[in-house]
Amino acid sequence: MSLKKLVWRLTPPLTHRLIRDVHFVLKLLPNYAYDFRRFLLYSGINKSRGLAGEHAAQVVLAYHQIEKGLSYAEPRPGFGKEVVERLLRAMGRFVALHGWVAPATVALRVLYEYVAFNEAAGLDMTALRARLAELAGSAEQAQAMAECASGGALPVRRSELEARRVEGFADFFASRHSVRQFAGGAVTPADVAAAVAIAQKTPSVCNRQAWRVHAFQPSDQMQQLMAIQGGSRGFGERAGALLVVTCDLACFVEAGERYQAWIDGGMFSMSLCLAFHSMGFGTCCLAWSKERQADKALRTAMPLPVGEQVIMFMAVGTLPESFNVAVSTRRALGDMLTFH
Structure with missing residues (x-):
């Protein structure tokens, strides 16, 4: 009989469980440490790393919140003002680094749909229109890019x-x-x-x-x-x-x-x-x-x-x-x- 089998036969079941727990703790810890390091270094959780994927994700996260709101049965006029502000900041950062490409162009389309919805509800959206024009260089340029993109709500x-x-x-x-x-x-x-x-x-x-x-x-x-x-x-x-x-x-x-x-x-x-x-x-x-x-x-x-x-x-x-x-x-x- 091998030494391992002899030890297993002479020790109680509680010890078996303890031995197995220690074995798998020692096996799992290095793997989770490896995962932790990769997530810390390469995910978008640490915004100071300036990863392009994180910049794009922040734009998508914000604009999708707005288009989800537009897809509700009865959206509340003026909803999501804080999200709009967050989206404008994210778009500004993304465009400065990567130019006017998706998802910034998609976000622009979503914001124009947001403007149209609120204007139809009687709200004054002059300020937001001006900020979109400033971001794109002109009102005409902003409108043109928005019309070439897809986004917002679909009936x-x-x-x-x-x-x-x-x-x-x-x-x-x-x-x-x-x-x-x-x-x-x-x-x-x-x-x-x-x-x-x-x-x-x-x-x-x-x-x-x-x-x-x-x-x-x-x-x-x-x-x-x-x-x-x-x-x-x-x-x-x-x-x-x-x-x-x-x-x-x-x-x-x-x-x-x-x-x-x-x-x-x-x-x-x-x-x-x-x-x-x-x-x-x-x-x-x-x-x-x-x-x-x-x-x-x-x-x-x-x-x-x-x-x-x-x-x-x-x-x-x-x-x-x-x-x-x-x-x-x-x-x-x-x-x-x-x-x-």
């Missing part, structure tokens, strides 16, 4: 989406939008079960299928969870269901799989969005990029098993006959694809 009709869903996968995929104007109809437990059953075909690492779905119907608890998430104000109250997608961490057994929950859970979540789309429902993905305080608050508010990692929330609802969606302009293909 769609439910009948159009229904037609595109059957035209083939490219049209099916392109016709799916994040919806923030639900009709308020019911999304039944049978509807949710059918969509989850469709999404179960999602690939996962070694077919472990670690994802879980916690479904909530309209209730005070559903509203409490949405408040903790914080991204559905102004439309979440008309959702027919709220889903919390999680992954069971116990399914991942190697140090190299420390982030596999987010990969598998994210793929499943996209499949779930498309499943609801195929059934004629609208969805809005609600991010769970939170710090520990929010995670603790969520676990207090709902009976979530301790070993499940929250991936995202998803609001699901019925579609009105016509509604607005955020354009959510896609980046150029050349920015995304590299052949080697």
Whole structure:
């Protein structure tokens, strides 16, 4: 008998667990230290590093908040003034360093739609128009660049989406939008079960299928969870269901799989969005990029098993006959694809 087997036989189970814990702590720590260093050096979290990706991200984060507001059923005139100020600062910094290219041009288009919406509501937008002209060099130049870009809110009709869903996968995929104007109809437990059953075909690492779905119907608890998430104000109250997608961490057994929950859970979540789309429902993905305080608050508010990692929330609802969606302009293909 080997020494290892002899020690294992002579020691109690509690010692076995301690030995394993120490072994995996020593294995995980260098990997997390490696991840920590890479995120610290190369992410946009430290704005003083002047990374182009961070400059672009700040523009996109701000303009998308505005176009989301424009896609609500009843946007409040004058909404988002603080976001507009943040966007103008981000655009100024981006343009000074990188010129008038996307996403600055997209942001300009979004701001012109914002101006048009507020002027139609009777607000004086002279000051903002002047700032856009100053930023672009002239009012004519600003208007021309805005007209050549895409962004803002897009009107769609439910009948159009229904037609595109059957035209083939490219049209099916392109016709799916994040919806923030639900009709308020019911999304039944049978509807949710059918969509989850469709999404179960999602690939996962070694077919472990670690994802879980916690479904909530309209209730005070559903509203409490949405408040903790914080991204559905102004439309979440008309959702027919709220889903919390999680992954069971116990399914991942190697140090190299420390982030596999987010990969598998994210793929499943996209499949779930498309499943609801195929059934004629609208969805809005609600991010769970939170710090520990929010995670603790969520676990207090709902009976979530301790070993499940929250991936995202998803609001699901019925579609009105016509509604607005955020354009959510896609980046150029050349920015995304590299052949080697």
